[in-house]
Amino acid sequence: MGDVEMKKIGILTSGGDAPGMNAAVRSVVRSAIYHELEIIGVNRGYRGLIEGDLAKMDASSVGDIIHKGGTILKSSRSEEFKTIEGRKKAMKNIEDNGLDGLVVIGGDGSFQGARELSSMGIKTIGIPGTIDNDLAYTDYTIGFDTAVNTVLDSISKIRDTSTSHEKVTIIEVMGRKCGDIALHAGIAGGAESIIIPEKSWEINEMVNRLNQAQKRGKLHHIILLAEGAGSAVDMKQELAEKAGIDARVSVLGFIQRGGDPTSFDRILASKMGVYAVELLLDGHTNIVVGIKDNHLFHMGITESLEVKKTFDQEMYRLTEILSF
Ligand code: ADP
Numbered sequence: 001m002g003d004v005e006m007k008k009i010g011i012l013t014s015g016g017d018a019p020g021m022n023a024a025v026r027s028v029v030r031s032a033i034y035h036e037l038e039i040i041g042v043n044r045g046y047r048g049l050i051e052g053d054l055a056k057m058d059a060s061s062v063g064d065i066i067h068k069g070g071t072i073l074k075s076s077r078s079e080e081f082k083t084i085e086g087r088k089k090a091m092k093n094i095e096d097n098g099l100d101g102l103v104v105i106g107g108d109g110s111f112q113g114a115r116e117l118s119s120m121g122i123k124t125i126g127i128p129g130t131i132d133n134d135l136a137y138t139d140y141t142i143g144f145d146t147a148v149n150t151v152l153d154s155i156s157k158i159r160d161t162s163t164s165h166e167k168v169t170i171i172e173v174m175g176r177k178c179g180d181i182a183l184h185a186g187i188a189g190g191a192e193s194i195i196i197p198e199k200s201w202e203i204n205e206m207v208n209r210l211n212q213a214q215k216r217g218k219l220h221h222i223i224l225l226a227e228g229a230g231s232a233v234d235m236k237q238e239l240a241e242k243a244g245i246d247a248r249v250s251v252l253g254f255i256q257r258g259g260d261p262t263s264f265d266r267i268l269a270s271k272m273g274v275y276a277v278e279l280l281l282d283g284h285t286n287i288v289v290g291i292k293d294n295h296l297f298h299m300g301i302t303e304s305l306e307v308k309k310t311f312d313q314e315m316y317r318l319t320e321i322l323s324f
């Protein structure tokens with residue numbers, strides 16, 4: 001395989017953590033060792049790169065982590081790294097540690113950071129890790145499937161009590177720009193209404209929907225609301241003011257970012273980690289890996305960030321047919 005100059009690589013996790021990041025770290029570390037590369041772990045993402053918080057890893061550094069949520073390398077958001085001075089400090093640590101390549105596991109912000117570093121001379125590759133599934137170039141990001149299953153588990157529990165008490169419950173889930181968590185968990189959990197940032201909605205329509213359901217005798221109703229489409233607390237207030245409906249609110253919050261990764265996320269992470277190391281060995285830089293129609297592929301970071309997310313109209317249509 002290709003580039004003989006690649007001898008030592010670094011790995012970091014950055015931005016919002018996601019279940020399956022550990023499986024990806026394990027995969028990168030083990031495949032680096034398989035290919036006789038030295039592997040250095042950078043703690044706390046770009047912040048650690050600036051502070052020089054780097055340590056050599058070996059096969060046992062990643063033992064017993066495939067099943068764990070979070071990231072053993074820790075993660076951060078670094079404002080300093082967004083400045084040229086910050087990136088120069090990071091680059092000095094990269095050079096002082098003799099790194100030839102760097103694997104960055106994170107979301108679109110982290111990929112922009114990797115692109116900046118590649119323009120300064122280090123070979124970089126991004127692995128998509130974020131629960132939101134908001135990277136349009138890939139069908140799936142690591143962590144999304146686990147987050148959907150976490151939300152699904154909550155919907156099932158909330159459905160029990162909401163049915164017993166014949167209540168309307170608004171469940172707010174994560175997803176600032178992308179409604180994929182709400183859409184997928186909502187369909188799997190049989191939510192009566194799903195509200196996502198990609199589709200405009202009106203409180204009056206929701207009131208009509210609830211009134212019609214009540215006329216048919218269905219008093220319990222689960223509304224799955226993506227945070228990017230509004231706040232559950234505001235919606236509760238509006239429903240009370242406009243229609244005297246006393247809705248309950250459950251904001252699921254950070255439980256969605258933790259927990260044991262599903263088999264899907266572990267396998268995706270394992271595949272992407274091995275692929276990323278092989279691409280670095282082949283001399284690639286400034287690229288990301290992704291999965292499309294169950295096939296791994298790679299593309300330029302800039303190109304990947306320019307891909308516009310196409311809204312899954314067919315998936316949404318399911319909610320219109322099945323949820324009432
Ligand atoms: P995510 O990677 O999950 O999208 P962020 O958007 O918070 O999370 O990005 C993670 C980190 O990547 C930021 O804290 C910052 O250090 C770095 N980053 C984000 N955008 C840029 C940018 N335009 N240039 C350089 N670094 C960036």
Ligand code: F6P
Nearest residue numbers: 016017130131132174175176257
């Ligand atoms: O990882 C993405 C995300 O989970 C968003 O959906 C959410 O709004 C955000 O991170 C919150 O994370 P933090 O408080 O770490 O910025």
